[in-house]
Amino acid sequence: xxxxxxxxxxxxxxxxxxxxxxxxxxxxxxxxxxxxxxxxxxxxxxxxxxxxxxxxxxxxxxxxxxxxxxxxxxxxxxxxxxxxxxxxxxxxxxxxxxxxxxxxxxxxxxxxxxxxxxxxxxxxxxxxxxxxxxxxxxxxxxxxxxxxxxxxxxxxxxxxxxxxxxxxxxxxxxxxxxxxxxxxxxxxxxxxxxxxxxxxxxxxxxxxxxxxxxxxxxxxxxxxxxxxxxxxxxxxxxxxxxxxxxxxxxxxxxxxxxxxxxxxxxxxxxxxxxxxxxxxxxxxxxxxxxxxxxxxxxxxxxxxxxxxxxxxxxxxxxxxxxxxxxxxxxxxxxxxxxxxxxxxxxxxxxxxxxxxxxxxxxxxxxxxxxxxxxxxxxxxxxxxxxxxxxxxxxxxxxxxxxxxxxxxxxxxxxxxxxxxxxxxxxxxxxxxxxxxxxxxxxxxxxxxxxxxxxxxxxxxxxxxxxxxxxxxxxxxxxxxxxxxxxxxxxxxxxxxxxxxxxxxxxxxxxxxxxxxx
Numbered sequence: 001x002x003x004x005x006x007x008x009x010x011x012x013x014x015x016x017x018x019x020x021x022x023x024x025x026x027x028x029x030x031x032x033x034x035x036x037x038x039x040x041x042x043x044x045x046x047x048x049x050x051x052x053x054x055x056x057x058x059x060x061x062x063x064x065x066x067x068x069x070x071x072x073x074x075x076x077x078x079x080x081x082x083x084x085x086x087x088x089x090x091x092x093x094x095x096x097x098x099x100x101x102x103x104x105x106x107x108x109x110x111x112x113x114x115x116x117x118x119x120x121x122x123x124x125x126x127x128x129x130x131x132x133x134x135x136x137x138x139x140x141x142x143x144x145x146x147x148x149x150x151x152x153x154x155x156x157x158x159x160x161x162x163x164x165x166x167x168x169x170x171x172x173x174x175x176x177x178x179x180x181x182x183x184x185x186x187x188x189x190x191x192x193x194x195x196x197x198x199x200x201x202x203x204x205x206x207x208x209x210x211x212x213x214x215x216x217x218x219x220x221x222x223x224x225x226x227x228x229x230x231x232x233x234x235x236x237x238x239x240x241x242x243x244x245x246x247x248x249x250x251x252x253x254x255x256x257x258x259x260x261x262x263x264x265x266x267x268x269x270x271x272x273x274x275x276x277x278x279x280x281x282x283x284x285x286x287x288x289x290x291x292x293x294x295x296x297x298x299x300x301x302x303x304x305x306x307x308x309x310x311x312x313x314x315x316x317x318x319x320x321x322x323x324x325x326x327x328x329x330x331x332x333x334x335x336x337x338x339x340x341x342x343x344x345x346x347x348x349x350x351x352x353x354x355x356x357x358x359x360x361x362x363x364x365x366x367x368x369x370x371x372x373x374x375x376x377x378x379x380x381x382x383x384x385x386x387x388x389x390x391x392x393x394x395x396x397x398x399x400x401x402x403x404x405x406x407x408x409x410x411x412x413x414x415x416x417x418x419x420x421x422x423x424x425x426x427x428x429x430x431x432x433x434x435x436x437x438x439x440x441x442x443x444x445x446x447x448x449x450x451x452x453x454x455x456x457x458x459x460x461x462x463x464x465x466x467x468x469x470x471x472x473x474x475x476x477x478x479x480x481x482x483x484x485x486x487x488x489x490x491x492x493x494x495x496x497x498x499x500x501x502x503x504x505x506x507x508x509x510x511x512x513x514x515x516x517x
Contacts, residue, residue, distance in 0.1 A: 014040045015101040016051055016070075016094040017503075018179030019164050019495060021465050023130050024284050025109050027085035033077040034164045034467035034495075035094060037070040042501035044162055045070075053079060054093045054186075054266060058273035062266040063090070077467065087111045087121040088273045094179065095186060102186060103179040108275045115289045120277065128276035130284075133175040133493065133505065146492050146508050149483045151464075153494070154476030160499035161471040165464060165479055167510075169490050171280065172287040172461030176493060178503075185268045198222070198245045199254035207256055208361050209243045217361050217401070242363040252362050287461060317396035317417070318359050318403050329389045332381070332418065342399055343416075345385070352385045356414035359400040369399075369414035370407060376428040384427060391424040460484045471496065 014037075021032035037049045055064040066079050079092065087110045095102040108130070114121060141157040151165055166176055198207060201222075208219045222245075243256035275281075321339060329335050333352055336343045342357040344364065354371070357364045371378045378384075398404050398415040407415050420426055464481040471477055484490065489509055496504045 014038055014096070015042075015099055015181055016096060016103045016179070017044070017181075017497065018092070018094045018103045018105055019467065020092060020105045020107060020177040020179070021166060021462075022174035023107050023177045024174035024281060025081060025107060026285070026288050027081055027109055027111055028083040029081050029109075029288075031079040031081060031092070031107070032465050032467070033068075033079060033092075034162075035068050035070055035077055036162055036468075036497060037096065038501065043499060044160075044497055044501070049096050052095050052097060054091075054095070054268070055079065055081070056091045056093055056268045058089055058271055060185075060268040060270045062268070065266070081109060085109050085111065087114065087275060088123060089271065089275055091268070091271065092179075093186075093268060095184060100184050101181055102184045103181050105177045105179040106271075107177065108281075110275070110285055114285060121275070123273050124275050124277035126277045128274065129278040129280050130174050130276055131177070132170070133178075133507070142496070142504075144494075144506075146510065148510060150478055150480045151492055151494070152476065152478040153471060153496070155471060156473050158471060158473065158498060162467075162497040163469040163471050163477060164467040164495045165469075166493045167463040167481055167490055168465075168493070169461045169484075171489070172284055174284060176495070178495075178505075186266060195257075195259035196243060197257035197259070198243075199256070200245055200247075202247065202253070204248045205253060206246045206248075207243055208246065209241060209256075209258075210358065210361055210363060217358060242361075244362045246362070255363070284461075316403070317398050318400050319397040321395040321397075323389055323392045323394065323421075326389075331385070331389055332387045332392060332395075333385045335389060335392070335395060336385075340395060340397065342397065352381060354381065354385075354416065356397070356399050356416070358414075365413040367413045369416050370411050372415065372417040373428055374418065374420050374426045376426075378428070387418075387420075387427075391421055393419045393421045395419075463490060 017036040017038055019034040025031060033053075035051050035053070037045050037051065039045050049070045051068045051070055053066045053068060054062050057063050063085070064079075064082055068077055088108075089106060090109050091104045091106055093102050093104045110121070120126070142153060142155045144151070144153045151167070153163065155161070164176075196207065198205070203223045205222050206219055207222060208217055210217050241258050241260065243258050245253040245256050247253055319341060321335070323329075323335075326335070326339055329338065333345055336345045336354055342359060344355050344357075345352050346355070347353075354368055355364050356369050368379055371381065373381075373384060396417040396419070398407065398411065398417070404411045404415060463484055464479060466479055469477050469479070489511055491507050491509050493507045494505065498504070
């Protein structure tokens with residue numbers, strides 16, 4: 001049986017309006033976005049359209065691609081930058097398939113190697129800085145108010161508007177970037193397509209499809225071809241896709257062959273690759289270096305940060321294995337090989353590699369999980385794989401997409417937490433003691449933190465990024481955030497897209513709530 005999926009056509013939507021949360025990133029960062037489809041008159045449309053978002057390097061070559069459904073404005077829209085990007089200028093180019101227009105935004109991406117190198121990147125210019133967005137005149141019919149920890153907006157005359165708000169420190173984070181609409185450079189000689197070749201033609205079977213770059217699993221009945229067509233084309237991204245077929249009793253039939261047309265042949269115009277590197281950029285990058293430990297491992301949400309000790313609904317592990325419940329096991333390696341579900345251990349030369357499978361699928365992740373050994377984050381067990389089982393208190397496994405969210409980007413291949421019994425020495429204790437202390441973060445890695453100092457800086461440059469809020473006379477909006485301990489000047493930046501297509505932007509500092517900048 002052969003299922004061929006053609007790309008969905010677009011009709012009502014004409015072009016894309018794009019706001020990017022910042023202009024300065026480090027490779028591997030998550031780029032928060034606001035994507036809104038517009039009609040031929042430049043007015044926002046509410047019906048869903050499939051948006052292709054290309055990441056393009058300075059030569060015009062496509063580096064990565066994601067797809068977004070514009071109807072899901074209440075969902076987080078974000079693009080994950082590949083970790084291997086070199087320092088340079090890149091463009092995010094959004095297009096509706098079939099449209100004659102594209103929307104592009106220029107961002108500056110820096111390789112993490114700048115954190116350990118004393119040499120200036122060859123394409124970096126210390127005389128160039130990032131663009132600062134000036135506010136446009138405020139509409140007198142819109143009432144707005146900024147407090148220390150909230151922003152509110154209301155109107156009695158506006159029929160409809162889409163609101164995006166960012167609260168940030170401009171000394172530590174770049175201003176948002178508005179996309180520019182241009183005539184499309186993308187030729188449509190070959191449309192994207194999916195091709196699934198299942199091992200069985202059983203109409204009562206199910207197909208489970210896993211999209212690695214978006215961390216999601218979609219399951220379909222073989223007979224429901226329309227649903228497969230819609231979902232697969234909406235969710236196809238740039239990375240590998242796995243699919244497995246199961247019978248009606250849940251038993252595995254076999255792996256489904258997945259053929260996807262090559263997205264890398266999408267070509268755009270070239271552009272300059274000189275990146276800004278003045279004192280402001282250097283300061284932003286240095287702050288990102290300090291935040292790297294937190295952002296990539298322990299920060300749980302880009303939009304609404306909430307300190308760990310204030311969380312009352314922490315996601316529990318998907319499975320917990322207590323060592324006292326199992327007999328006849330000598331080491332951690334034997335435990336992962338024998339009793340831990342969805343885990344496998346394979347020998348790789350002189351070491352062992354641990355691989356997890358998602359909680360609700362039969363395939364394996366392509367890389368090893370994040371390992372918290374008594375709270376210390378590692379990715380390779382090394383000799384710790386032979387830790388005596390009687391010294392271990394428990395193994396906790398996070399391999400559903402809900403539980404993995406707690407650990408951010410580095411938890412995308414699953415997380416395993418091993419807790420030692422207190423009477424035995426922690427082999428990574430010296431490493432843990434060397435961690436810098438961050439309020440609300442070390443609670444995750446230092447179990448014995450007795451108290452916290454509420455004056456300790458939390459180092460957050462971004463207090464809030466939220467997009468896709470709708471404003472009407474009957475629907476005013478108030479957004480709140482946790483105030484930062486960083487003693488610098490934060491700015492409220494807001495963008496309101498009106499029903500008539502007019503966009504209004506403004507800024508105001510939190511320390512000056514009486515006048516507009």
